[in-house]
Amino acid sequence: MRGQRRKVILVTDGDHVAQKAVEAVARQIGGRAISLSAGNPTPLSGKQIVELIKTAASDPVLVMFDDNGDVGRGQGERALEYVVGHPDIEVLGAIAVASNTKGVRGASVKVSVDNRERIVDEAVDKNGFPDDSLENRIYGDTVDVLNELQVPNIIGIGDIGKMQGRDHLHKGCPVTLRAVKWILERSGSHGTESRDETAPHLGIRGREQGVSE
Numbered sequence: 001m002r003g004q005r006r007k008v009i010l011v012t013d014g015d016h017v018a019q020k021a022v023e024a025v026a027r028q029i030g031g032r033a034i035s036l037s038a039g040n041p042t043p044l045s046g047k048q049i050v051e052l053i054k055t056a057a058s059d060p061v062l063v064m065f066d067d068n069g070d071v072g073r074g075q076g077e078r079a080l081e082y083v084v085g086h087p088d089i090e091v092l093g094a095i096a097v098a099s100n101t102k103g104v105r106g107a108s109v110k111v112s113v114d115n116r117e118r119i120v121d122e123a124v125d126k127n128g129f130p131d132d133s134l135e136n137r138i139y140g141d142t143v144d145v146l147n148e149l150q151v152p153n154i155i156g157i158g159d160i161g162k163m164q165g166r167d168h169l170h171k172g173c174p175v176t177l178r179a180v181k182w183i184l185e186r187s188g189s190h191g192t193e194s195r196d197e198t199a200p201h202l203g204i205r206g207r208e209q210g211v212s213e
Contacts (some may be wrong), residue, residue, distance in 0.1 A: 003154055005087075005088055005089060005090040006053050006054060006056065006059060006062065006088060006089055006090065007059040007060045007090050007092050007113040007187075007189055008053060008059075008060065008061050008062075008063055008083065008091050008092065009031075009060050009061070009062050009063070009067070009091075009092050009093055009094070009095065009180060009183055010063060010065060010080060010083070010091060010093070010094035010095065010151065010185050011062055011063065011094070011097065011160070012064075012065055012066070012080075012094065012095065012096055012097045012140060012141065012142040012143050012146070013064060013066060013095075013097040013099075013108065013140075013141070013142075013159070013160050014037065014040060014041070014042055014064040014065060014066030015038070015040055015066065015132050016025055016038070016139075017159075017160070017161035017162060017172075018038070018064060018097070018149075018159075018161055019033075019035060019038035019064065020161060020162040020169050021160045021161035021167065021169060021173040021176050022038075022062050022064055022160070022176070023035060023179045024169055024172065024173050025062065025173050025176050025180050026062045028172065028177060028195065029060070029177075029180060029181070029184070030058060031058060031059060031060040031061060031062060032057060032060075032061050032062070032135075033061070033062045033064075033170045034049060034052045034053060034056070034058075034061060034062070034063045034064070036052060037049055037052070037063045037064045037065065037074045037079075037101070038064045038066075039066060040066050040068040041066050041067050041068040041074055041075040042064070042065050042066050042067070042075050042076040042079050042197070044079060045078075045079060045082070046079040046080070046081065046082020046083050046086075047077065047082060049068070049079055049082075049083055050082070050083055050086050050088065050089065051054045052200075053083070053089065055085055056086065056103065059189075060092060060180075060184065060189060062180070063095050065077070065079055065080040065142050066141060066142055067141050067142045068141065073145070074142070076142040077142055077144065077145045080142065080145060080149075081145060081149060082182040084149045084151060085149075091151055091152065092152070092153060092183050092184065092187040092189055093140045093151070093152055093153030093154060093155065093183035093186065093187055094153070094154045094155075094169075094174070094183075095109050095151060095155055095157050095160070095180070095183070096109055096138040096140060096143045096146060096154055096155065096156050096157065096180050097138070097140050097141070097142075097157055097158075097159065097160055098123070098124055098125055098126045098128075098138050098139060098140045098156060098157065098159065099126055099139070099140040099141050099159060100126060101139060101140055101141045104139055104141075104144050105144045106137035106138055106139040106140070106143060106144065106191065107137065107138045107140075107143035107144065107146040107147055107154060107156075108136060108137055108147050108154075109123055109136055109137070109138050109154050109155065109156040110136065110154075111155055111156070111182075112130065112138070112155060112156030113128075113156070113157050113178045113179045113182065114128050114130050114158075114165065114175075115127060115128025115129065115158055115163040115166040115167070115175055116127065116128075116166070117174050117175055117178045117210055119155075119178075119182060122134065122136055123135070123136050123137055123138050123156050124138070124157065124158050124164060125158065126158055126159045127158050127159070127162075127163055127164055128138075128157065128158030128163035128164075128166065128167070128175060129158070137155075138156040152186075152187070153182075153183045153186045153187055155179050155182055155183060157175060157176065157179050158175050160173070160174070160175075161176070162174060163175060184197060204210050
């Protein structure tokens with residue numbers, strides 16, 4: 001895929017549960033997840049993440065960013081900013097994840113996916129319930145920078161892989177999958193079939209490693 005801008009979906013959560021959910025959804029759409037981007041906070045620099053994105057076998061590439069509740073521009077947001085601004089990266093959209101993070105501006109969203117997999121015209125809370133009082137803002141870790149960077153196709157969501165069991169890995173993470181499909185539809189992109197159905201996700205040092213169950 002040399003010479004082509006890589007198609008990327010940003011996910012503003014990087015804990016262990018979110019990682020497993022993102023990896024599962026990437027498999028379902030024929031894309032890839034950058035497993036090493038997961039962590040609290042994001043363990044890689046933006047430059048390192050871009051290098052891993054470029055080695056992914058297919059698009060779209062799902063990348064996780066997490067500030068671990070840091071006040072101000074944390075490590076996850078700095079990495080996200082670098083990725084968004086890179087000339088070799090085409091950002092298809094972002095999944096803004098709600099949490100109980102305090103002292104954040106939040107991200108303005110026109111739509112969210114609730115815990116029943118419905119696209120709703122309001123923000124949702126951590127458990128994926130629509131809430132008018134949020135005034136179309138997702139309050140969570142690593143979301144503040146999304147509007148500032150003019151990231152397209154932002155969709156709100158509850159806590160990935162959780163939402164009181166409704167987005168559980170054993171169910172196929174249907175809420176997260178719905179959010180990713182919405183971004184693909186809005187951006188005019190489609191999930192690609194993997195050239196190797198058993199091909200694993202990107203792991204240590206950019207080499208491909210198996211995804212844990």
